[in-house]
Amino acid sequence: MGKVLKYSFYDLIRSRWSYIYLLFYLALGFVLLFLNSDLSKAVITLMNIIIVLVPLIATIFGTMYFYNSKEFTELLLAQPIKRSDIFLGQYFGVAGSLSLSLVLGLGIPFMAYGLLRSGAVFNFSLLLGIGVFLTLIFTALAFNIAISNENKIKGFGYAVLLWLFMAVIYDGIFLLSLILFEEYPLDTFSIIATALNPIDLSRTLILLKLDISALMGYTGAIFKKFFGTHWGFWISIFVLILWAGLPILRLRYKSIRKDF
Numbered sequence: 001m002g003k004v005l006k007y008s009f010y011d012l013i014r015s016r017w018s019y020i021y022l023l024f025y026l027a028l029g030f031v032l033l034f035l036n037s038d039l040s041k042a043v044i045t046l047m048n049i050i051i052v053l054v055p056l057i058a059t060i061f062g063t064m065y066f067y068n069s070k071e072f073t074e075l076l077l078a079q080p081i082k083r084s085d086i087f088l089g090q091y092f093g094v095a096g097s098l099s100l101s102l103v104l105g106l107g108i109p110f111m112a113y114g115l116l117r118s119g120a121v122f123n124f125s126l127l128l129g130i131g132v133f134l135t136l137i138f139t140a141l142a143f144n145i146a147i148s149n150e151n152k153i154k155g156f157g158y159a160v161l162l163w164l165f166m167a168v169i170y171d172g173i174f175l176l177s178l179i180l181f182e183e184y185p186l187d188t189f190s191i192i193a194t195a196l197n198p199i200d201l202s203r204t205l206i207l208l209k210l211d212i213s214a215l216m217g218y219t220g221a222i223f224k225k226f227f228g229t230h231w232g233f234w235i236s237i238f239v240l241i242l243w244a245g246l247p248i249l250r251l252r253y254k255s256i257r258k259d260f
Contacts, residue, residue: 001085001092004076008093012065018097021057025105033113039120043127046106047206050131051199055138056163058098062142063159065094067152087143087255091248095139099132106131126209130202133240137198138163140247147254170197195236198243205236 012018028049032042069090076086110124142159149155174193178186194200 001082001089004081004086004089005092005096008065008069008090009096012093012097013100015097017061018101021098022101022105025102026108029106029109033109037113039110039113039115039118040123042110043120043123047127047203050102050127050134051203051206052167054102054131054134055167055199058095058135058138059142059159059163060156061098062091062094062139063146063156065090066143066146067155083255083258084252087147087251088248091139091143091251094143095136098135098139102131102135103128123206123209127206130206130240133244134198134202136244137240137247140244140251143251144247144254147251147258166197166199171200174200195239198240201236201239205233 028046029042032045033039036042036045073086073090077083106128115121115124141162145158145162146155149158174197177193178190181189194204
């Protein structure tokens with residue numbers, strides 16, 4: 001698996017799309033800090049971009065890489081290599097290259113503007129950590145969709161639909177549920193519904209750590225009571241780990257039993 005991972009990682013690092021992804025975050029970081037030298041405010045602005053853009057890029061890039069490397073994968077499958085090692089190696093190669101582009105692209109401009117001498121180090125580190133988690137989660141989901149669908153167009157359609165549901169539609173359903181059942185106690189429901197969507201969970205964690213949960217109204221008070229505590233924070237991180245781990249386990253299971 002290590003050799004497949006190494007090849008996939010270096011192959012993607014040399015890809016022009018990786019450079020475009022890296023340069024986009026470099027430009028974004030420098031422009032934000034040029035327009036607003038306050039690092040804390042820049043982190044808040046970045047949150048809105050990363051929460052939506054990182055899952056989209058990870059989903060599309062993961063699906064695209066799986067289908068484009070199909071011939072190479074078939075060649076590897078003909079070798080005495082475990083099937084799970086091939087697909088897990090490719091997955092970690094894709095997720096690793098995307099995560100590296102994200103960390104370097106945003107880390108370089110913030111470090112240049114004196115991040116280590118500011119009080120925004122923890123918030124920025126949390127933001128990058130959440131970005132890496134979302135990359136791992138949505139790349140794994142993209143690989144699961146691709147390995148379950150031979151048709152490339154159908155696979156891309158399901159992948160984009162998954163991102164659209166998680167990023168937009170889920171929030172609409174969640175808010176509509178809160179309005180329709182406002183007469184009932186919704187504390188537990190709100191917490192569970194947030195944990196069932198990694199994008200919402202990531203956004204909530206960042207908002208609470210930036211201490212702007214008041215913008216979320218009544219639900220902000222509920223989230224702060226749970227997610228804002230020490231145990232709530234680590235439970236949230238554990239849920240994100242589950243969101244990344246379960247699709248990886250399914251990918252391994254599917255790769256072993258699928259007839260290629």
